Each structure stands twice: as structure tokens, then as C-alpha cells.
Amino acid sequence: MKIGFDNDKYLKVQSENIKERISKFDNKLYLEFGGKLYDDYHASRVLPGFQPDSKLRMLMQLSDQVEIIIAINAEDLEKNKIRADLGITYDNDLLRLKGIFESLGLYVGSVCITHFSGQYSAVMFQKRLENIGVKVYRHYLIPGYPNNIPLIISDDGYGKNEFIETSRPLIVVTAPGPGSGKMATCLSQLYHENKRGVRAGYAKFETFPIWNLPLNHPVNLAYEAATADLNDVNMIDPFHLEAYGVTTVNYNRDVEIFPVLKAIFEKIFGESIYQSPTDMGVNMAGNCICDDEVCQEASRQEIIRRYYKTLNNIFLGKSVEEEAYKIELLMNKAGITVEDRKVVPAARKRAEETGQTAAAFELPDGRIITGKTTNLLGACAAALIKSLKELAGIPKEIKLITEEVIAPISKMKVDYLGSQNPRLHMDEVLIALSASSNTNSMADKALSQLKKLRGSQVHSTCRLNPTDEKLFSKLGMMLTNDAVK
Numbered sequence: 356m357k358i359g360f361d362n363d364k365y366l367k368v369q370s371e372n373i374k375e376r377i378s379k380f381d382n383k384l385y386l387e388f389g390g391k392l393y394d395d396y397h398a399s400r401v402l403p404g405f406q407p408d409s410k411l412r413m414l415m416q417l418s419d420q421v422e423i424i425i426a427i428n429a430e431d432l433e434k435n436k437i438r439a440d441l442g443i444t445y446d447n448d449l450l451r452l453k454g455i456f457e458s459l460g461l462y463v464g465s466v467c468i469t470h471f472s473g474q475y476s477a478v479m480f481q482k483r484l485e486n487i488g489v490k491v492y493r494h495y496l497i498p499g500y501p502n503n504i505p506l507i508i509s510d511d512g513y514g515k516n517e518f519i520e521t522s523r524p525l526i527v528v529t530a531p532g533p534g535s536g537k538m539a540t541c542l543s544q545l546y547h548e549n550k551r552g553v554r555a556g557y558a559k560f561e562t563f564p565i566w567n568l569p570l571n572h573p574v575n576l577a578y579e580a581a582t583a584d585l586n587d588v589n590m591i592d593p594f595h596l597e598a599y600g601v602t603t604v605n606y607n608r609d610v611e612i613f614p615v616l617k618a619i620f621e622k623i624f625g626e627s628i629y630q631s632p633t634d635m636g637v638n639m640a641g642n643c644i645c646d647d648e649v650c651q652e653a654s655r656q657e658i659i660r661r662y663y664k665t666l667n668n669i670f671l672g673k674s675v676e677e678e679a680y681k682i683e684l685l686m687n688k689a690g691i692t693v694e695d696r697k698v699v700p701a702a703r704k705r706a707e708e709t710g711q712t713a714a715a716f717e718l719p720d721g722r723i724i725t726g727k728t729t730n731l732l733g734a735c736a737a738a739l740i741k742s743l744k745e746l747a748g749i750p751k752e753i754k755l756i757t758e759e760v761i762a763p764i765s766k767m768k769v770d771y772l773g774s775q776n777p778r779l780h781m782d783e784v785l786i787a788l789s790a791s792s793n794t795n796s797m798a799d800k801a802l803s804q805l806k807k808l809r810g811s812q813v814h815s816t817c818r819l820n821p822t823d824e825k826l827f828s829k830l831g832m833m834l835t836n837d838a839v840k
Contacts (some may be wrong), residue, residue, distance in 0.1 A: 356403040357649045358489060358646065359404055364734045366416060370417055372637050373413075377524050383521075383526070384556045386525060386559075388560050389561035393410070394503050395409070396475065400652040400657050402650055415461065420523055422462050422464045422523035426535045427466065427468055428535045429779070433475070435474045447781070462488065467494055468491060469494045470536060492516075495515050495516060500539070501539075508546060519544060522758050548558055558673070560637055562638055568641050570590070570820060573651045573655050588606060589604055591605075592604065592633045603631075605636075624753040627768045658686055658772070659691065659696045662679065662834050663836065663838070664677055665682055667836065694814065696814065697715075697717050698723065698814035699715075701715035702715075714737070714738040719817075724739060725779045726738030732761075732779050733781070739781050740784060789802065809830065809831030810831060816836070817837065819834070
């Protein structure tokens with residue numbers, strides 16, 4: 356796979372930039388982490404070479420200075436909110452994140468329950484955390500937030516929030532998901548620190564949009580596509596342009612809230628510590644792109660994948676058509692159509708030629724492999740077998756799994772498990788291959804190629820079952836499908 360992003364350089368320059376920002380204050384910086392601190396797969400897709408755990412690895416270089424606060428919204432606890440990409444509730448994800456951070460030697464100092472107003476679920480979660488030795492603090496709803504600045508910056512506003520005791524210079528504030536109150540947690544701490552005579556600082560770490568790339572650069576357009584459901588819009592930062600005469604990119608929510616933030620800073624410090632939303636950021640990702648065209652193409656592909664995901668969500672009633680319209684506009688800006696995703700026309704052509712559901716794989720080296728539905732295998736399963744044979748150099752005529760192996764599996768599915776579909780799915784094919792590998796050296800050789808599929812592109816002309824979707828994800832293969840039954 357072609358690399359477009361220098362991850363080693365990123366780890367170095369990003370940590371240096373954060374250290375420099377800490378030095379501008381009284382050795383205390385509250386750093387709000389937007390997006391995912393751990394497993395940032397969007398960044399790794401649009402910036403090939405960016406590792407999903409890069410942000411954590413960067414913080415590990417500062418581990419002796421870092422303290423983490425995890426914020427969670429009491430209303431999300433009450434609603435039992437689920438993190439969609441993992442399928443787990445926010446409370447369980449918070450514990451998962453805490454375990455990951457601590458296993459890497461990062462210090463999790465406390466949890467802050469925001470928007471607290473006596474919610475039963477929040478009270479019980481606090482007890483659960485305290486029972487395992489976690490410090491928990493409560494932050495409350497403030498009437499008129501964020502516009503009622505005289506109330507916010509008072510003993511009845513931020514002053515009512517419990518002051519979070521911290522012991523290190525870099526306080527990273529993260530959360531299981533959006534809307535958790537990270538920014539408000541940071542600003543509340545600035546208020547309390549200032550009352551204690553400490554001139555603490557605030558900064559924001561958002562990877563996207565990348566401030567020093569053009570507004571319509573595919574990397575930034577891909578971010579808009581990823582947040583189509585949030586109505587985020589990339590825009591030129593007007594405050595930065597006015598203050599410095601330099602064009603930078605930010606997104607609408609940060610631009611819209613900046614006048615409020617500036618007024619809060621002035622109320623706390625007597626002056627604003629920043630002149631623009633861009634000033635608040637510390638992200639250095641744009642300085643670490645080593646092959647712009649590779650990142651542009653990866654981002655164009657991501658936009659198309661987001662488009663297909665949205666079409667599927669509309670089909671399932673999880674999204675509205677306006678989201679698809681927005682991504683179509685982004686595709687127009689990027690000068691692309693779905694046909695620019697090579698596996699799409701390849702799969703559709705195979706389906707048209709055979710009259711069957713079809714799938715196409717684009718291997719990391721660019722080879723296109725197609726498969727169609729047969730009496731024994733689903734289209735994706737057939738394409739998987741063909742791809743493994745291609746990677747292993749196994750002749751097409753050699754059967755890796757005989758009908759004698761497939762038949763009893765199909766019989767079990769239909770006769771004992773009540774399935775209407777006797778064909779093997781991808782996971783069942785891999786189990787059958789594994790069962791054959793002890794007696795069939797070719798099957799074992801094919802299985803050994805699985806890791807080489809990581810980074811492959813896939814398109815199916817029909818919707819897949821959840822098991823196949825999860826397997827593609829585990830294999831690191833990027834899937835799209837037509838939104839039809």
C-alpha cells in the first residue's frame with residue numbers, strides 16, 4: 356500500500372508542539388481531544404501511513420506529564436447511549452478506554468460526569484467507579500449555556516462545578532463520544548484554576564479539518580462526508596483571516612462558538628488568550644503529509660465509501676436523504692463518481708454478465724478479483740477464495756474446499772439451524788479452510804495469505820449479513836455495497 360503520511364515525523368512534531376503550548380501558561384494546559392483518541396480509523400484511511408493509535412503513541416512520549424480526565428454526559432448514561440462503531444454503551448466504553456490508557460502507562464486521574472442533575476443512572480455509575488477506586492467529579496447544567504456569560508463565569512455557573520484535582524502539567528480531556536462536555540469541562544477548570552491563582556491554558560486537538568490544507572482538499576472534504584449526519588461544514592476561519600491575514604480552515608461549530616469562548620477567556624483572564632479558533636488548535640497532521648496525491652486519492656475513496664454507507668443507512672431508516680445529497684455535493688467538489696471506485700463497476704459488470712449477485716475485491720497491489728453467487732458459496736465467499744488462491748499462486752482449477760466438506764455444513768445450516776440459505780458465508784468458508792488445512796497443504800497455504808488482504812477494497816451488488824460485514828472489518832478490508840436486498 357502506498358504511504359502518504361509520515362507517522363514517525365508526526366509523533367515527533369506533534370509532541371513538541373504540545374510541549375511548546377504548555378510552556379505558554381503556568382505549566383498547566385487543558386487539552387480537549389476531539390474525535391477518537393484511540394482507534395482513529397478514519398484518519399488512517401484518509402492519511403495512509405497514519406496509525407490508528409498514533410494519538411496515544413504521541414501522548415506516551417509525554418507520559419510523565421500527562422493526566423487524563425474522561426468526561427461522560429449524565430444524559431447519555433440515562434439513555435443508555437451506544438457507541439455505534441463498537442456496539443457498547445458509553446459507560447462500558449469509558450471503562451474500556453480507561454483500561455487501554457492505563458495498560459499503556461498513561462495516568463487516568465478521574466472521571467467527570469457532566470450535565471449532572473441527579474440522574475439515577477449517573478449516581479449508580481459514580482458508585483460503580485468509586486467502588487473500583489476511581490475519583491469522580493460532577494459538573495452541572497448552567498441555564499442559558501453557553502450564551503449567558505455573566506452567569507457562566509460566576510459562583511453560580513462554573514463555580515458550582517466540583518473542581519477536579521489534578522497533579523500534572525498536561526491534562527487531556529477525552530470522552531467516549533461527542534456531546535460529552537469536554538470543552539465545558541476544560542473551561543470550568545480554567546475558571547477554578549484562575550481563582551486559585553494558576554494561569555492554566557486551554558487548547559484543542561482536532562485532527563480534522565486540517566487547518567493548513569485548502570478548504571476543498573479531498574482530506575477535508577472526506578471529513579465533511581464523515582460528519583454529514585452532524586451537519587458539520589468546513590469553512591475559512593474568518594477570525595484568523597482578520598487577525599493575521601492568513602487563510603486557514605476550521606469547521607462551523609468552532610467558528611460559531613468562538614465569540615462566546617473569546618468572551619469567556621476575557622472574563623476569566625481579563626484578555627483573550629486566542630484570536631481565532633485556529634489559534635486554539637495544536638494539530639500538526641498537515642505538516643506530516645509526505646505524498647499529497649496518495650492522501651488525496653485515499654480521501655476520494657473514503658468519500659465514496661461514506662456515500663454508500665449513507666445510502667445503506669437510508670435504506671435501513673437510520674439516516675435521512677439530505678445526508679446523501681450533501682455527500683453527492685462533496686463528490687461533485689472532489690470531481691468523482693461511484694465509478695471512480697474500481698470495485699464498483701467490476702462487481703456490477705460481473706453481476707450483469709452472470710445474472711447473479713457479484714462481489715469484487717481490489718487487492719492492495721491493484722489486482723481486481725470478482726466472484727459470483729453459486730449453489731455452494733455466496734458472492735463474497737467465492738471472491739475471497741479466488742483472492743487467496745491468487746495471492747498464494749494456486750492454480751484456479753485446484754479446489755481448496757471440496758463439495759464433500761461444504762455439503763454437511765450446508766445441511767447443518769438448513770436442517771438444524773433453520774437457515775433459508777444453504778450457501779457458505781465468509782466465516783464458514785474460513786472455518787472449512789481451517790478444517791481442511793491439516794490434510795490439504797494448499798488450503799493451509801491459502802489461509803496464510805489472509806494478512807495480505809488488509810487494505811483491500813470490496814464492493815458487493817447486494818447487502819451483506821452482519822457476520823460478513825464484521826469479518827471484512829476484522830480483515831482490514833474496506834467494504835461498500837449497493838443498498839438493495
